[in-house]
Amino acid sequence: MSLKDKIDQSKLPQHIAIIMDGNGRWAKRQGEERIFGHENGVKSVRDSVEAAAEIGVKYLTLYAFSTENWNRPQEEVYALMKLLVHTINAETATLNKNDIRLQAIGDLKSLPEDCYNELQEAIENTKNNSRMTLVLALSYSSRWEIINAVKQIAKDIENKKIASADINENLIQSHLCTSNIPDPELMIRTSGEHRISNFLLWQLAYSELYFTDKLWPDFRKEDLFEAILDYQTRERRFGKTSEQLIS
Numbered sequence: 515m516s517l518k519d520k521i522d523q524s525k526l527p528q529h530i531a532i533i534m535d536g537n538g539r540w541a542k543r544q545g546e547e548r549i550f551g552h553e554n555g556v557k558s559v560r561d562s563v564e565a566a567a568e569i570g571v572k573y574l575t576l577y578a579f580s581t582e583n584w585n586r587p588q589e590e591v592y593a594l595m596k597l598l599v600h601t602i603n604a605e606t607a608t609l610n611k612n613d614i615r616l617q618a619i620g621d622l623k624s625l626p627e628d629c630y631n632e633l634q635e636a637i638e639n640t641k642n643n644s645r646m647t648l649v650l651a652l653s654y655s656s657r658w659e660i661i662n663a664v665k666q667i668a669k670d671i672e673n674k675k676i677a678s679a680d681i682n683e684n685l686i687q688s689h690l691c692t693s694n695i696p697d698p699e700l701m702i703r704t705s706g707e708h709r710i711s712n713f714l715l716w717q718l719a720y721s722e723l724y725f726t727d728k729l730w731p732d733f734r735k736e737d738l739f740e741a742i743l744d745y746q747t748r749e750r751r752f753g754k755t756s757e758q759l760i761s
């Protein structure tokens with residue numbers, strides 16, 4: 515029985531989020547420049563998108579570039595942006611063929627113009643697809659997102675559109691970049707680092723976390739299936755007791 519066949523369809527996460535980490539180390543291990551690792555990470559993106567769509571996941575969010583990643587050496591940032599433009603351009607037809615809609619979260623206006631335009635075009639060209647939504651987190655950080663949400667809410671209070679008493683979980687959620695996306699049930703991070711690195715802090719409140727030592731360019735379909743199988747062994751209690759869940 516293949517790993518894929520072992521997956522219980524009735525307990526499938528609707529939304530999986532991945533911190534794609536370890537490209538630089540992967541390249542360095544073979545005496546190559548860091549960008550070689552990023553280039554090889556594209557195959558893992560393809561594999562993960564395909565695997566998630568195949569088994570029926572509805573949302574896949576990939577952390578591709580954080581707000582803090584702007585502080586990397588300029589050549590690396592430039593090369594990453596170039597790779598991004600190229601990849602989006604090359605993959606749009608495949609997204610359409612596979613009925614996958616592209617979305618993006620983050621401070622998209624801070625991206626270089628060609629990158630921003632390419633992204634908007636791909637989002638527009640895939641907007642009617644419905645099998646799965648692929649969300650790219652680009653120039654994204656959760657604190658940036660939360661600060662923005664707070665600013666918008668403060669403005670609405672100032673303009674008397676809402677009162678401070680109206681602030682609740684739903685209101686905050688509706689001001690996040692992910693307002694139209696359910697919270698991830700499963701978050702995966704590759705490369706052996708056990709941290710969140712400013713990713714979806716609000717949305718991951720009750721997500722199951724899965725860490726693997728595999729570096730991102732080595733991550734394949736089977737690795738995604740393995741993570742899902744591990745997720746399916748977890749008991750999600752949401753603060754309750756085990757006994758309460760059974761009854």
Ligand code: IPE
Binds near residue numbers: 536578705
């Ligand atoms: C993840 O790989 C990709 C991005 C953050 C853009 P890294 O580039 O962080 O690789 P490591 O962690 O240095 O090995």
Ligand code: IPE
Binds near residue numbers: 535583709
């Ligand atoms: C997190 O990886 C961001 C992305 C994968 C895009 P980093 O490599 O930037 O995270 P840290 O610096 O190790 O926490």
Ligand code: MG
Binds near residue numbers: 537
């Ligand atoms: Mg890293």
